[in-house]
Amino acid sequence: MSLTAPRSAFPEFYDNPIIGAIADIPRWTVSDSEKMPINFRELMSTNRLWGAHEISEHCLVTLDELTGFLPNAANNAFYLRAQTDGVLVLDIEKTCPPEVAAKLLGIPSLYSELSMSGKGYHLLLPLPANFWDFPIATGKKVLKHEEGWFEILLDHWVTFTRAPVPSDRMPRQDYEPGAWEALYAQLAGKAVEVTSTEFDMTTERPEIPRFEQMVELISRRAIGKSLSDFAGDASRFEFSALGVLYNRLQTVLIAVRDAERTANFDEAAQAWVLFEAAQRILPARDKHAEIRNEMPLLLNAAVSLVAQRVSTQEQPSAGR
Structure with missing residues (x-):
């Protein structure tokens, strides 16, 4: 696992009020080079890198525990639960057209950063006012844009890089009032129920990655x-x-x-x-x-x- 500068190098992250609000929730760890969240409890007790197999204190810790044991962590990963935590993450992919990404960056966020590629973005946002207007969407883990340019994470791992968005990439004007709700409605309105319970099984196990x-x-x-x-x-x-x-x-x-x-x-x-x-x-x-x-x-x-x-x-x- 690569090491970076200590905690003091990321004041925009650690001093952010919303990060402080979720810091005491024991759903923190770090992700390895392949974005696999690790079992931090196992790391603390044995120094072995095993994957986090469940979202609980058996594997995960608070942010203070994480930084206390591994102050030079390459990242901070958090398992987000929107309905419990009151926040969502807008994950803007590196493949998103620059003009679209710039417009999305205009949404007033609680916290924003660069993604691991340095070409995408993570925006931590409050639950939109119309969140409960789309009951099917509330049961989803992710709401994806049809072109794959961005997605909204509701019940999902987020690997925080803590790298601030350069000022020259930030738009000069915010979205208009209600734009966050409009964007959420755009994705949440397309959420559908899964009604089929039948799927094909082969007589021999297929190739399954990992x-x-x-x-x-x-x-x-x-x-x-x-x-x-x-x-x-x-x-x-x-x-x-x-x-x-x-x-x-x-x-x-x-x-x-x-x-x-x-x-x-x-x-x-x-x-x-x-x-x-x-x-x-x-x-x-x-x-x-x-x-x-x-x-x-x-x-x-x-x-x-x-x-x-x-x-x-x-x-x-x-x-x-």
Whole structure:
């Protein structure tokens, strides 16, 4: 991991009021060179660089803990939860046309910085006034511009570079009043529900980028429950275990998708990862050799779990 100047070199970041407001939330870490957030607790205790497999204090720390242990960190990564934190991130890609990027930079932000490429931007913005007018969008993790020029992060990792936007790139005038709400409506209004719970499964595992890494990350820790918690019902126990692995996988996928932007980690790929991870942490039993829907029992269970989660995780959230 490369080192940069100490904390005092980034006053625009560390002295910013909104950064101070989220500094005590234990969802901070650092990202490696491939944008993978690391398990900071593991780094502190063993000095090993492992991926953060869950969004909790098992892996993550406060900003003060981060800078206290690693004052020369190359970046500060934070897991943003818009509905809890009251802020969103407008992530302007380096491929965004300069004239469009300049216009977006005019939106009054709480904090702004250059992205890791030095050609894109991160803008930390308050929830728009019309946030709850788009209930389907509130359940999304990211709202993407159709050309991929920019996206709004709602429930996602943000790797803060802490590098200020050069003054010569900042527009001379802010957006007009209501422009942030208009931009949000433009993306949020196109959010759609996922209604299909069916997906194709091959009889052999396809090539899945970072497959072994993902399996290792989500199966590293015990699931926290045993067969006795389910009155000896192995099927219920295994389905619950798959649910725990699924939740861990969603966190890992956010980072992996950032690093592998051209890869397709679809439902089938997720089911294969869960299947392999489940085989590593669940006690083997003869029933696992049985075939269900032309698949091994545990793979069929993984497919069912993923289908169930896909059908429910993006249902409209209640407005308020």
